[in-house]
Amino acid sequence: MSDTVSHLAPDLPRTSTYVTGHNEEGKAKVHSVRPAAWKPYEGGIMGFNQVWTNTFPSDLNKDADVNYHEEIISGGKLGLANKNGVVCRMVDFGPGYECMMHRTQSLDFGIILEGEIEMKLDDGSVTPMKRGDVAVQRATMHSWRNPSPTNWARMIFVLQDTKPLFVNGEKFGEDLGRGTEGLPPSGNDE
Secondary structure, eight states, X not given: OTTOBSOOOTTSOOOEEEEEEEOTTSOEEEEEEEXXXXXXXXXXXXXXXXXXXXXXXXXXXGGHHHHHHHHHHHHTOOOSSOTTEEEEEEEEEOTTOBOOXXXXXXXXXXXXXXXXXXXXXXXXXXXXXXXXXXXXXXXXOEXXXXXXXXXXXXXXXXXXXXXXXXXXXXXXXOBOOSSOTTOOXXXXXX
């Protein structure tokens, strides 16, 4: 990803991803260390660090998972979710930033790492969340808002592809809303 930066939020710590594997004797080892590569969106007030993506279930033999991750990331075609797969992504939200109302066809686990976040749903509800809180998003229309006027907030998300969701006979597929220029569709709700 050529349009990435090593750090986005001035008041949040830098991060690295430590990928493990096995040596020739079958003992655990650190396969690689990957400093964060942040892709800024909306003028740099929000950004993604794609920690890991893979098929589900993953194939760990002969580094198939590592090769898949590198191919998907370098190809620039990863949407919010990954068809027949899983995505782990860190997201930084600038002060006062609110992302678009959106839905993914996925089961998402969103964990607040730094700061505070408001989870907004299309029923009008707003749920304040603090460091350590976990949201389980089940293909709902939602947005995230950093209520702080001065500090950045950080979440980590794990998104797992799901079967299509139907409510009262209506299919609820991916809806990326506004502000997603440069973000490809996930391709998992066809």
